[in-house]
Amino acid sequence: KQEVTQIPAALSVPEGENLVLNCSFTDSAIYNLQWFRQDPGKGLTSLLLIQSSQREQTSGRLNASLDKSSGRSTLYIAASQPGDSATYLCAVKSSTLGRLYFGRGTQLTVWP
């Protein structure tokens, strides 16, 4: 069974810092990996999608990498802002069942 782990569980940083969030998964049989953002009590907003054949995706201040063979992904946030405060979830889409497997998330707080 696919297991997804996110480190750290929580992160508190001052504004302006560059951040790295980590995600690892145990089964490399995936279609893709998605990074989501979730604000308290809200739904999930898709930030970046990396296909299994890709190594990297960028959107604005966000950059995500994928190393499928080692089962690892990182989300890099440049020049963090208080508005980035949220929970960040990593999910892999299984190529055997087509379902998403989620990590437990990293709760990020960026203070002014």
Added chain:
Amino acid sequence: DTEVTQTPKHLVMGMTNKKSLKCEQHMGHRAMYWYKQKAKKPPELMFVYSYEKLSINESVPSRFSPECPNSSLLNLHLHALQPEDSALYLCASSQPLSNVEAFFGQGTRLTVV
């Protein structure tokens, strides 16, 4: 249009009530999902529909009854719920067994009293 719409946004129901949650998407996706999320936990998969047929049921109690009347709509019928069923219920859509991105709705905050 990459929107998944869930109604209602909030629902309070008694343990003897019957209610339904609704989810709609118009992206042509043929896979739709129900997730349950408790506070400070990741979403837990409940059901998956592929091509309007139930393909995954994660051993969910029968007081939760899913329905997919057509390729754009997904319902979750609720009956005789328990207070521990209070949670955020999330709907998502994608394409079955493909690398298409998944999109989530904003959820229904359910409180069972």
